[in-house]
Amino acid sequence: MVLHADMVVKNAKIITMDAEGGIAGALAVKHGRIVAVGDESEVQDLVGPETETLDVGDRVVLPGLIDSHAHFMDAGSSRKMYVDLSQEAGIHSITDIQEKLRVKAEGTPKGEWVFGYQEDDSKLKEKRHPTRWELDEVSMKHPILVTTVGGHFWMANSKALEMAGVTKDTPDPVGGKFDRDPKSGEPNGHLHEEAYDVLRPDGPPEPTREQSFEGAKEILEECAAAGLTCVYDLVYRSEMRAAIDLKNSGDLPIRVRMDVTIDLIDELDKLGVYRGLGDDWLRICGVKFFFDGAISARTAAVSEPYLDKPDFYGVFATTEEIARDTLTNAYKKGYRISAHANGDRAIDLYLNILEDLQREFPRDDPRNRDIHCTVINPGIVER
Amino acid sequence: MVLHADMVVKNAKIITMDAEGGIAGALAVKHGRIVAVGDESEVQDLVGPETETLDVGDRVVLPGLIDSHAHFMDAGSSRKMYVDLSQEAGIHSITDIQEKLRVKAEGTPKGEWVFGYQEDDSKLKEKRHPTRWELDEVSMKHPILVTTVGGHFWMANSKALEMAGVTKDTPDPVGGKFDRDPKSGEPNGHLHEEAYDVLRPDGPPEPTREQSFEGAKEILEECAAAGLTCVYDLVYRSEMRAAIDLKNSGDLPIRVRMDVTIDLIDELDKLGVYRGLGDDWLRICGVKFFFDGAISARTAAVSEPYLDKPDFYGVFATTEEIARDTLTNAYKKGYRISAHANGDRAIDLYLNILEDLQREFPRDDPRNRDIHCTVINPGIVER
Known part of the structure; x- marks a missing residue:
């Protein structure tokens, strides 16, 4: 009776990270653990009929990398909840923002929220944030809220303001501010700090x-x-x-x-x-x-x-x-x-x-x- | 290069539980998993210098048994919290109960609770439960509470009653009863059902x-x-x-x-x-x-x-x-x-x-x- 490896990696440059900084050509795995590292000849005996052999074509094999801090899972669900309005997502103008939000709104039941995120006015050709009325062109049936890449500032459409009962007579909340149209005094949909809480008293949405x-x-x-x-x-x-x-x-x-x-x-x-x-x-x-x-x-x-x-x-x-x-x-x-x-x-x-x-x-x-x-x-x- | 087993069991009657009801003589383990079952000769090749060999002297080896329901951990902490007053623990009389509780009380700071459990009057030579006054002979400085093997009934000493403010003028609680001395009307320390809650409104103690x-x-x-x-x-x-x-x-x-x-x-x-x-x-x-x-x-x-x-x-x-x-x-x-x-x-x-x-x-x-x-x-x- 002979024990075989479950997997053998060969034709590799394996950075072993041992004290001598050694490079090996092959390794063998059994039950998810590395049981041999060395030359190809050394692991060849461990190859049986069930062994998977991976010829990596002279590529480098590293010990697994560990990221000691990230917010990957939160970022992952944000992608599923929010429309990405970053330059990297192809957004270069307010029209681009409107188009991308419109696609999302069309797939969202009326009355439910549409969220955008990673908006960056410095990357838009207009060099300014869209207003409430520009977001209204996306939808008057959905409350819309857009988060900026830097935080602390948001844009809302009329439906979102209306659902929160915000009118031109609404005072600014403590620690926050509704920007207003200089002529009419109407909130223009730009929210600073605690003004967000007026629209979303329960905070950001929880992903499903x-x-x-x-x-x-x-x-x-x-x-x-x-x-x-x-x-x-x-x-x-x-x-x-x-x-x-x-x-x-x-x-x-x-x-x-x-x-x-x-x-x-x-x-x-x-x-x-x-x-x-x-x-x-x-x-x-x-x-x-x-x-x-x-x-x-x-x-x-x-x-x-x-x-x-x-x-x-x-x-x-x-x-x-x-x-x-x-x-x-x-x-x-x-x-x-x-x-x-x-x-x-x-x-x-x-x-x-x-x-x-x-x-x-x-x-x-x-x-x-x-x-x-x-x-x-x-x-x-x-x- | 050869892979060796971490452990080999030999000279055994291994009930393999395979379809044929086979009995094997030896097995080999690698990384916590059985990698070979068969005759001793079949596993011998897997023995290396690091392999632990267990000669079980012709004993039976079974697959591990699984208990699908028990309250072991709760029972384990009860042992550490309560004095065992069962017959199996050597209790045959009220004097035995008193002695065993006294040992516990002597190691317990004054004012802290002493709990006994698994008391069974049918196994005592007196064929009755100890009274409040018999528990007072154990300690007047510690509240004492004894649980019976059948539940629904407890015995308390005077200190425990005093801490709860229970006197002969205390009425029975709804759903519970304090037994009383027929002459004096004093509670005799025997508690039924909800009377327990009067003494322990927060329920049984939580183990440390x-x-x-x-x-x-x-x-x-x-x-x-x-x-x-x-x-x-x-x-x-x-x-x-x-x-x-x-x-x-x-x-x-x-x-x-x-x-x-x-x-x-x-x-x-x-x-x-x-x-x-x-x-x-x-x-x-x-x-x-x-x-x-x-x-x-x-x-x-x-x-x-x-x-x-x-x-x-x-x-x-x-x-x-x-x-x-x-x-x-x-x-x-x-x-x-x-x-x-x-x-x-x-x-x-x-x-x-x-x-x-x-x-x-x-x-x-x-x-x-x-x-x-x-x-x-x-x-x-x-x-």
Whole structure:
């Protein structure tokens, strides 16, 4: 009796990543594990009648790449829910926006929302956002809402304003603003900050189970094609559900490690669900907390002002008190922390809290993570 | 290059369970899977320098046994929380009960509860339950509560009654009764039904994380020693947490399939956690619903009266309306149902609901389970 490999890869340049930086020509796999790496002659004995042989034509074979942070599944379902209005999607003018939204509206039952996203006025030939009245040319029967690539600003059509009861007599909400036509005083459909909440008091739409599933499947397949074998993704309900559905249907293309939003820690704890539930393909890891903004938006909390905003040091998405309370509650229950801390002020605060927590509730394997950790200073490196 | 087995078992009577009922003498394992079964000579080639060889001395080797329903983890933590007052634990008299409770009280901080369980007056030489005053001889500083093997009846000491403010002037609660001394009218510490809730308004104690862990570890190790390789267990928070902690620490002795109490379905659904999250060792399966009582207590809902209770047909733990609403909510979200339905009236109702659900929300693989399914009738067999 002889054991054969399930698969043999040959005629390859295998970057083994061993200490000597060795390159091998072939490898053999049994039960999903690499059981031999070496010359073709060395794996030839493992080829049996059932063995699949893959001649990769002198191509490079790498160990699988792991993306330690992305929001792939959310991006995947967004594709299924929103009309892509980016330049990359072929949008160069307000007419292009109207045409693409019209196709979506025609396939959407009357009265239901049509959402566009990734609109970028700097890439449009008009160099401005479409107005409410230009969106009305798409449809008066569907509420339409368009998100910009930079966030914080939206465009709505008349139906969307009407459903929210917004007229020229509606005052601006606290922390938000309806832009208005200078002559008539009518809202022109341009919404700033909290004005969004007037139109969508329950926030952005939740994808359907099918949208989450199809979106996650498509984008994770693209990840696999790009060489990724594992990704750490933030999950809310929709993403967790999509990932489990993909696993159950046998369609999960790559490994997924899930950081659950810390907003759901009470639900996790009531169930008794902790890090480690899952398998090598799909597993719960940490709970995700946000400390500050993003570098791209110049909102990461930094200790020196931004070059283009002399007195601006970014913003915290939390207070020290809330951060301490929230992370203490999670840490003492044994959860692993994955925190978004981008600027050095945020990172310092995060490290202060982690050091205190590890002192108060010590654990052997405190592999908490700082996600992004973009702007560091010598003191942080020291720690 | 040759692949070797990780383990070889030889000198065995291996019940292969193949169609011919074959018996083999040896087997080989690689990566946790059986890769060869046959004569010793057939597996000998797979033995390498790293292979562990197990000579089982002509013993029988069976495929792993699976227990499709038990409450092992709950029983395990009970052992850690409660003093065992059963005959099997060496209790034959009220003095034995007092001595065993006293040992526990001496190791318990004053003011904290001491719980006994599995008391059975029919096995005591006095043929009666201890009174409040006999439990007071154990401790006046600790509230003491003793559960009987049959349930529905408890004994408390004076401290426990005092903490709940129960005096001779306290009326019996609705659905419950405090037994009283015939002369003085003082409660004698014997509690029926809802009288328990007066002393423990928040219900039974929840085990600590350590108690759940140690209890589950001990009892699942006993399962492994008895030949079980997998058990389906009902989980609330404590059991889920214990199972995950055991898996993470590498101490999970056998495979566990978890049916989550349907009381936690909102938490599951808010997280997006469904059947299938987990791995071959620990996995979420169904959600657990209770239709009726138990045969042992003569409370299963049956269509013919019990022999010893001419007009009694058992009791439902639910109404048809609640059962339909609860199971519909679970089924349409894709959860698999594990229901306790013992008597034929309960089973019929369960099957009626399942048939309707499968018609309304069809799925390809409707492997819902009836747990117990004890008393069936020809109509049920037909279905």
